[in-house]
Amino acid sequence: MHSTIREFTIEDRFAKIYALWLREFKVFLREKSRLVASTFTPILWLFVIGNGIGSANPSTIGGVNYQQFIFPGIVSMSIIFTSVFFGSYIIWDRKFDFLKSVMVAPVSRGEVFVGKALGGMTNSVIQAAILLAIGAGIGIGFTPLSILQTIAVVLLLSFGLTSLGLALGSYMYSLEGFQMIVSFVVFPLFFLSGALFPLSHLPSWLGALTAADPATYGVSVMRSAILGIGSEAIGVNAAILVAYTAGLGAFGIYSFGRMKAV
Amino acid sequence: MIRIRDLVKRYGTITAVDGLNLDIEENEVFGLLGSNGAGKTTTIHMLATLLKPTSGTATVNGYDIIKEPSKVRSSIGIVFQAPSSDDMLTGYENLKLHSMLYSVPRHARENRITEVLELVGLLDRKDDQVKTYSGGMRRRLEIARGLLHKPKVMFLDEPTLGLDPGSRETMWKYIQTLVDEQKVTVILTTHYMEEADMLCDRIGIIDKGKIIALDTPAGLKAGLGGDVVKLRTKDRDVDRIVGQFDFVQKVEHSDGLVVLSVKNAKRALPVLLQHIEAESAEFSSPTLNDVFIQLTGRNIKEAAEGGFMERIAQYD
CATH class of the missing domain: 3.40.50.300 (P-loop containing nucleotide triphosphate hydrolases)
Known part of the structure; x- marks a missing residue:
């Protein structure tokens, strides 16, 4: 008796993900203050901390000055902050019932997750691109290979960490609650990643913690690619980064699957 | 469906x-x-x-x-x-x-x-x-x-x-x-x-x-029993007079008013006024609110307001 609803094609599914991504991208373009604020902080670190610590300690690390040494770390920092913070937007979506309007549409939770994660990833990638351009201005020499490697790291790290942020956001119902994520997730991810110091001579407890931080592998691979430091382990670090990204993506899809619609 | x-x-x-x-x-x-x-x-x-x-x-x-x-x-x-x-x-x-x-x-x-x-x-x-x-x-x-x-x-x-x-x-x-x-x-x-x-x-x-x-x-x-006509009258014979009309379903006295339940007030009222010397007359049709009150014993607006405030509190 009922009219038959057709099955969705692959093209339909891509259109849904594209539509969700496009919404994030448009909002991002319209909220310029977001971009300005979150790009300014890493620039401050790069120039103030980079020059400040660098001038107090004029020796070089692996043949580069301190500012150059932390450059891959600061790019990663920008990705860590923007990506994980993006998780708070799922709480906003819920607060304004936008999420409900998406959940009541014939869209799978996996599609909702991927669209949203790609949106967050785009924000992080744009910021990273701005910082990479600034890098050229402080004497970072890029080669075609190092640019490709860096882009790969930026994509992987931002997708993985956006997934983490969204997964955590999906369990939370208040923005105040999300503030905890900043203290307990964002700052540890940043400080433990080796963004600001070499990991080679750390006490063993600290070394173990840095090894557990997914961002560590992003920083390491980018540092190898851009500065040639630690290049002997670049393959292993890259493999671990890929594995972390896949794991965090799976965690995100799982978390969205069990998220309550109302 | x-x-x-x-x-x-x-x-x-x-x-x-x-x-x-x-x-x-x-x-x-x-x-x-x-x-x-x-x-x-x-x-x-x-x-x-x-x-x-x-x-x-x-x-x-x-x-x-x-x-x-x-x-x-x-x-x-x-x-x-x-x-x-x-x-x-x-x-x-x-x-x-x-x-x-x-x-x-x-x-x-x-x-x-x-x-x-x-x-x-x-x-x-x-x-x-x-x-x-x-x-x-x-x-x-x-x-x-x-x-x-x-x-x-x-x-x-x-x-x-x-x-x-x-x-x-x-x-x-x-x-x-x-x-x-x-x-x-x-x-x-x-x-x-x-x-x-x-x-x-x-x-x-x-x-x-x-x-x-x-x-x-x-x-x-209609389940409530039709319209209501309220008359104010000094006519002592009112009960007998209205009793002869089929369309009057119920007669009650309250606050000096004669309250009649009728099938269709718009048609009943002129007929009633021809036979009864009334000082004032009014009629009303039942609303869904009357239905709600009869079924639940509560007024829906009062019942609703509590919930509305709760919802505001929830959004804060």
């Missing part, structure tokens, strides 16, 4: 929906009338597959809400209590987004978006960000969005809640247009009596998760 069978939703010890059974026919405008917390929204959320029932089930457009949620979603459009469009996007962009989420065929998208915008009178504002819209315009955009994919069933959950009287009337006009022009079954929840009375073919009064009355608005009111 909708078959609800023994539908139950419990939250801990609270039973929000208590063994609901209900059939809603194709192209019907059905009103779920009840105070806040009566179970209206919970019922809608279950039918829209946003909430899993504790037990029981329902079919919408022939699809089971538990086994075939995706097909149910494709079959329905919904307007939530609070507008849910992204206010950073324009009206057009919101509709474009949803036309893709609902897999409206690519070649049909633009036409369909224009059609629904026209239907709700927002075509000239389509390129403005939703944050510049008034409350009434936002609601209308939600209706447009719900209609994009030509759903078989449209749910309107308190479509005029929080609107000023002017916007409410505009909204009624658009809902009426929707009913007249789109071949769609409408389920509307409301605690506004006049809204239900004006728009609905049939009304289910829901209280504490159960349907306690189900009929057309006229049928519900």
Whole structure:
């Protein structure tokens, strides 16, 4: 008796993900203050901390000055902050019932997750691109290979960490609650990643913690690619980064699957 | 179009929906009338597959809400209590987004978006960000969005809640247009009596998760026993005089008034006034509010207000 609803094609599914991504991208373009604020902080670190610590300690690390040494770390920092913070937007979506309007549409939770994660990833990638351009201005020499490697790291790290942020956001119902994520997730991810110091001579407890931080592998691979430091382990670090990204993506899809619609 | 069978939703010890059974026919405008917390929204959320029932089930457009949620979603459009469009996007962009989420065929998208915008009178504002819209315009955009994919069933959950009287009337006009022009079954929840009375073919009064009355608005009111005529008179013979008319169903005296239940007050009153020397006379027809009071012992407006404040508190 009922009219038959057709099955969705692959093209339909891509259109849904594209539509969700496009919404994030448009909002991002319209909220310029977001971009300005979150790009300014890493620039401050790069120039103030980079020059400040660098001038107090004029020796070089692996043949580069301190500012150059932390450059891959600061790019990663920008990705860590923007990506994980993006998780708070799922709480906003819920607060304004936008999420409900998406959940009541014939869209799978996996599609909702991927669209949203790609949106967050785009924000992080744009910021990273701005910082990479600034890098050229402080004497970072890029080669075609190092640019490709860096882009790969930026994509992987931002997708993985956006997934983490969204997964955590999906369990939370208040923005105040999300503030905890900043203290307990964002700052540890940043400080433990080796963004600001070499990991080679750390006490063993600290070394173990840095090894557990997914961002560590992003920083390491980018540092190898851009500065040639630690290049002997670049393959292993890259493999671990890929594995972390896949794991965090799976965690995100799982978390969205069990998220309550109302 | 909708078959609800023994539908139950419990939250801990609270039973929000208590063994609901209900059939809603194709192209019907059905009103779920009840105070806040009566179970209206919970019922809608279950039918829209946003909430899993504790037990029981329902079919919408022939699809089971538990086994075939995706097909149910494709079959329905919904307007939530609070507008849910992204206010950073324009009206057009919101509709474009949803036309893709609902897999409206690519070649049909633009036409369909224009059609629904026209239907709700927002075509000239389509390129403005939703944050510049008034409350009434936002609601209308939600209706447009719900209609994009030509759903078989449209749910309107308190479509005029929080609107000023002017916007409410505009909204009624658009809902009426929707009913007249789109071949769609409408389920509307409301605690506004006049809204239900004006728009609905049939009304289910829901209280504490159960349907306690189900009929057309006229049928519900007729169940109360017709119209009421109140006369003020010094005529001592009044009881005998009114006793001779068949259309008088009941006579009561209160506060010096003679209160008569009659079938049709407009016809009865002139006849009565010919035979009785009255100082004053008035008549009234029962409203759905009278029906609600008789069934639940509460006034729906009072019953509603508590819930409304709770909802404000919840949003804070």
